[in-house]
Amino acid sequence: MKPKKPSLTQKVLRNSLYQITATAIAKLGGFIFTIIVARMLFPELFGIYSLALAVILILITFADLGINSTLIRYTSEALGKKQKTKARSYTRFLLNFKLLIAGAFALALFLIARPLSLYAFHKEALILPLQIGSVYLFATALLGFFSSLFYAIQKVKLVAVKEIIFQITRIGLVIAFLVTIKSVPSVFIALSIAAFVAFLLCFFIISKSYYFLLKGPLIKIDKKRLLKFFGYLSIGSITGVFFIYIDRLMLGAFLPSEFVGFYTAIFAIVGAVAGLIFMADVLLPVFTQIKGQRLERAFKKAFHYSAIFSFPCAFGFAALAPWILKVVYGAAYVPAEYRIPIYIASALLAFLIIEIATGRYFSTLFYSKEKPQFPAKIIVIATVLNIVLNYFFIRYFITIGPAYGLIGAALATFISRYFYFGALAISSKRKLRIVPRATSLWKPLAASLIMLGFLIVYNYFVRLNLLLGITEILLAVIIYFVVMWLIKGITKEDFKLVQYLKPK
Numbered sequence: 001m002k003p004k005k006p007s008l009t010q011k012v013l014r015n016s017l018y019q020i021t022a023t024a025i026a027k028l029g030g031f032i033f034t035i036i037v038a039r040m041l042f043p044e045l046f047g048i049y050s051l052a053l054a055v056i057l058i059l060i061t062f063a064d065l066g067i068n069s070t071l072i073r074y075t076s077e078a079l080g081k082k083q084k085t086k087a088r089s090y091t092r093f094l095l096n097f098k099l100l101i102a103g104a105f106a107l108a109l110f111l112i113a114r115p116l117s118l119y120a121f122h123k124e125a126l127i128l129p130l131q132i133g134s135v136y137l138f139a140t141a142l143l144g145f146f147s148s149l150f151y152a153i154q155k156v157k158l159v160a161v162k163e164i165i166f167q168i169t170r171i172g173l174v175i176a177f178l179v180t181i182k183s184v185p186s187v188f189i190a191l192s193i194a195a196f197v198a199f200l201l202c203f204f205i206i207s208k209s210y211y212f213l214l215k216g217p218l219i220k221i222d223k224k225r226l227l228k229f230f231g232y233l234s235i236g237s238i239t240g241v242f243f244i245y246i247d248r249l250m251l252g253a254f255l256p257s258e259f260v261g262f263y264t265a266i267f268a269i270v271g272a273v274a275g276l277i278f279m280a281d282v283l284l285p286v287f288t289q290i291k292g293q294r295l296e297r298a299f300k301k302a303f304h305y306s307a308i309f310s311f312p313c314a315f316g317f318a319a320l321a322p323w324i325l326k327v328v329y330g331a332a333y334v335p336a337e338y339r340i341p342i343y344i345a346s347a348l349l350a351f352l353i354i355e356i357a358t359g360r361y362f363s364t365l366f367y368s369k370e371k372p373q374f375p376a377k378i379i380v381i382a383t384v385l386n387i388v389l390n391y392f393f394i395r396y397f398i399t400i401g402p403a404y405g406l407i408g409a410a411l412a413t414f415i416s417r418y419f420y421f422g423a424l425a426i427s428s429k430r431k432l433r434i435v436p437r438a439t440s441l442w443k444p445l446a447a448s449l450i451m452l453g454f455l456i457v458y459n460y461f462v463r464l465n466l467l468l469g470i471t472e473i474l475l476a477v478i479i480y481f482v483v484m485w486l487i488k489g490i491t492k493e494d495f496k497l498v499q500y501l502k503p504k
Helices: 008-064 067-080 084-120 124-152 156-180 184-209 223-254 257-277 280-289 292-329 336-350 352-368 373-397 402-432 439-461 466-486 492-501
Strands: none
Touching: 008 084, 008 124, 008 156, 008 184, 008 223, 008 257, 008 292, 067 084, 067 124, 067 223, 067 352, 084 124, 124 156, 124 184, 156 184, 223 257, 223 373, 223 402, 257 292, 257 336, 257 352, 257 402, 292 336, 292 352, 292 439, 292 466, 336 352, 336 402, 352 373, 352 402, 373 402, 439 466
16 A cells, blocks of 8 residues: 655654754754863853854855755745756756855955954954854855755755764864864864865765756746845845844954853853754745645744743743853853853843744745745844944943943843844734734743742752752743643643654
């Protein structure tokens, strides 16, 4: 008997499982990598590394300009209609474009490394990391393109394989390099080699098993349609990357490098936790192929599950930030003289977990419906707001003390990112008639507030060590999910979804 073809729900959930696995590997590997680098370099050199990485990642985004999302959007659409030649034409066109742009930006970074380091950041130690980073930029750009192909063909399990190779390689190499030569350039040499190894793996898989995407005759494609979509994504990508990294760049311009290290250490935890929760990348090709009530249901379910996990993580990290930072990075990252500003900054940044984990579903909706102009316009406004607020808040708070600049950057980032979140939600309601259920917000919020009350009481009476801290987290998790069950924030239907992961 011919096996039954998996339903859309089964396909989404299986891909979601692979996406969760790939994301978990990426975030866990990235987090371990960050911990190793932070502990071995200490705040000052870690701040130089973080500042160099922020500059490189900004230029990596310039080298992408939305090409990867465009690839996922149009290649998956063509494959959904069984138009392999068209899918190949999209892929080849975008690959050539990617190679040209990535090469240009890698060369540009190498050439501007010295003047940028000396005149913008006044840090000579940045020069060599940025120059080596130009190689990392090019390798990462190629890796991102071929990794996006796995999403387009909905073979998300291959993303997990790629992540395993990349994370193991870069962690092993960075330990070997830093043990030998404890310097920031050593880190970027390790990253460059690891990125090239992972790229070669992706290229081998695509060229061997999915050769039709790279080899064969081409047809004429609607480049105007493609470039229109790509153009709006470019605007969103360029402004979006400043939106993400402007706080670290301004901290680097106004303060010594160790404060960039403190801030990046906090943000690394926030990004790792949020990244484990959202599944926007895997849902883009799915959202592209469905519409109407099916699209609305898929969005509401994805948002609901992200909210269930992001709210308690945000409140939990806000309550336990100093202890978590000390356990993860060591006492050097929570010095006694800076404890209060680091705690306040951590609490503000903690709530970005909710925004990161749930907010990207709105932009994914617009991308899937070929309406990238709406998130692009909003993110331009939010980025300008972010730059202005960072400038004035950091300048104001450092008059109190250098470490208080962390609060200024965190507050500016919090305000601007939630402005972006709210504006996207309003646009989704007006343009697409799709909004999350109110219960997906207030029920996790109510349960998280009760959990927060427990954490405050526990911290007041108990002096934390590793064992008592882990016990507190486990008790908080139990309290949160018990409350969610009692107020019907979680139902039996949520648990039954696991059955779709099993083959019929």
